[in-house]
Amino acid sequence: MMRGQLSSILKVFESLQQVDTEGVEPTGHTTEVRTVLREDVAAESLQRDGILKNAPESEAGYVKVRPILG
Amino acid sequence: MGNNGSELTGLTAHEAQELLTSGKVSSVELTEAVLARVDEVEPRIHSYITVTRENALAAATSADEARSTGNVEGPLSGIPVMVKDNLSTEGVPTTAGSKILLGYTPPYDAHVVSQLRSGGAVIIGKGNLDEFAMGSSTEHSAFGETHNPWDTDRVPGGSSGGPAAGVAASECFISLGSDTGGSIRQPAALCGIVGMKPTYGLVSRYGLIAFGSSLDQIGPFSRDVRDTADTLSVISGHDRRDSTSINSPGQDFSGALTGDISGMRLGVPREYLVDGMEPGVKAAFEKSLETLEGLGATLEEVSLPLTDQALAVYYIIAPSEASANLARFDGFKYGNAVNDVPTAWDVMDQTREQGFGPEVKRRILIGAYALSAGYYDAYYKKAQQVRTLIIREFAETFEKFDALVTPTSPTVAFKAGDRMDDPVSMYQSDVCTIPVNIAGLPAISVPGGMSEDLPVGLQFIGPQLGDGTVLRVAHAYEQATEWHRLKPGI
Numbered sequence: 112m113m114r115g116q117l118s119s120i121l122k123v124f125e126s127l128q129q130v131d132t133e134g135v136e137p138t139g140h141t142t143e144v145r146t147v148l149r150e151d152v153a154a155e156s157l158q159r160d161g162i163l164k165n166a167p168e169s170e171a172g173y174v175k176v177r178p179i180l181g
Numbered sequence: 182m183g184n185n186g187s188e189l190t191g192l193t194a195h196e197a198q199e200l201l202t203s204g205k206v207s208s209v210e211l212t213e214a215v216l217a218r219v220d221e222v223e224p225r226i227h228s229y230i231t232v233t234r235e236n237a238l239a240a241a242t243s244a245d246e247a248r249s250t251g252n253v254e255g256p257l258s259g260i261p262v263m264v265k266d267n268l269s270t271e272g273v274p275t276t277a278g279s280k281i282l283l284g285y286t287p288p289y290d291a292h293v294v295s296q297l298r299s300g301g302a303v304i305i306g307k308g309n310l311d312e313f314a315m316g317s318s319t320e321h322s323a324f325g326e327t328h329n330p331w332d333t334d335r336v337p338g339g340s341s342g343g344p345a346a347g348v349a350a351s352e353c354f355i356s357l358g359s360d361t362g363g364s365i366r367q368p369a370a371l372c373g374i375v376g377m378k379p380t381y382g383l384v385s386r387y388g389l390i391a392f393g394s395s396l397d398q399i400g401p402f403s404r405d406v407r408d409t410a411d412t413l414s415v416i417s418g419h420d421r422r423d424s425t426s427i428n429s430p431g432q433d434f435s436g437a438l439t440g441d442i443s444g445m446r447l448g449v450p451r452e453y454l455v456d457g458m459e460p461g462v463k464a465a466f467e468k469s470l471e472t473l474e475g476l477g478a479t480l481e482e483v484s485l486p487l488t489d490q491a492l493a494v495y496y497i498i499a500p501s502e503a504s505a506n507l508a509r510f511d512g513f514k515y516g517n518a519v520n521d522v523p524t525a526w527d528v529m530d531q532t533r534e535q536g537f538g539p540e541v542k543r544r545i546l547i548g549a550y551a552l553s554a555g556y557y558d559a560y561y562k563k564a565q566q567v568r569t570l571i572i573r574e575f576a577e578t579f580e581k582f583d584a585l586v587t588p589t590s591p592t593v594a595f596k597a598g599d600r601m602d603d604p605v606s607m608y609q610s611d612v613c614t615i616p617v618n619i620a621g622l623p624a625i626s627v628p629g630g631m632s633e634d635l636p637v638g639l640q641f642i643g644p645q646l647g648d649g650t651v652l653r654v655a656h657a658y659e660q661a662t663e664w665h666r667l668k669p670g671i
Binding site for chain 1: 621
């Protein structure tokens, strides 16, 4: 079923090929996004416990994962 | 207290605020009435994924105490609200409608949730949604579908179906949703209430579980435009934790509601009157145009030829961004992981295979395909270029018009199950709302008539940062009609 659905979605995309975009700049964001900088000052951040208690496994203050190579 | 429960819960937030101010009702009484209403209708509506009863009563008690010492925090102080379950709430499970986040409890609040709390609002619970906000019917929630309060065999729209149905069924006064391609405005239309997508960047997305980051925007649902303006004042403003947050001095949204739109220039884009539009929706729309003319606005037909392409642009850009955003769900850091497998790669594979629903998988596949090396220029880059042209087309149109007026959805609420196997027909639900997100514009849907005993939505679209303008015209229209006073018989 998904193959047929994906094909019909791709068909919708084809309408874009009719639009002349020669020399048009692409838009990623609608607001003027510039690099946002801040002063490098220490501040409170999220508590480690609250983050780690969501991880399936943790050890010594770190998230623990299954072996990468195996 | 002088009011019975159902009268109380059906008020607008500003009417309830008057009762609080005059001491006729307490926030605890208001909250208890809403919780009783939730108990009464939830078996038929299912607008909440989680109800936080104790937290709500504690917040209401605090709001009453603050009031007794003269510290009223604003228009939402003591008012019961719901937030969509893709908005992070510290200490309260947040699922985004997905099994992959079962068991996840955020260690922090979304910016808008902090704003609600510091404004004294009483959060009743978390609203149902299509998984990761991907859908137009709330049938793609992993926690069961939400039913339309006007006809429970029909969908409430989506993806913010829970927050929309909750306000329509008087299970909260205000709710917050998110809108990536129409996910606030379309369900507002189908449920007969007000829903607004503000200008992109006006409301911080910090703590919103991301879908399409360049399109997502948080906004309110309410029973009238005044409540939407008041809520927008509470949740908007610069936040440095969202680098796209606009740093411009606060606008006076309530002050925009002058009731006067004489001389306002309204464009009626003909491409929004699509072929599949139901006759009842079209008739309601034409009647609304007469009402607006009667208020002294000048109406003129206008053409936005790229409207047809906006749907294709959206269904390339949104899944592309989603495929990148959803890569974080790897089963290592949070959520419902499959962890009893040999390697980290197995954890990722099986967590995603079991945790994501079919619509989410479909969009990740589409997005990954559109971003892949061989198709990047033909799909993703092309879509971003057409996006530039759509933005230009709107900008040129707004040189001549103060706002545009369109139907919100080409149909009234459809029957549950009708569009589930045909994603393209589901995507068509959003044909009138999607172009707005592509261009980052503000737009609002207000009740604009009835067809087949079901609500019809009317949409106003403004230029970037024209949020006050769309609120003004929507409010004037609302005050000249009675549609927003109709309530479902649930």
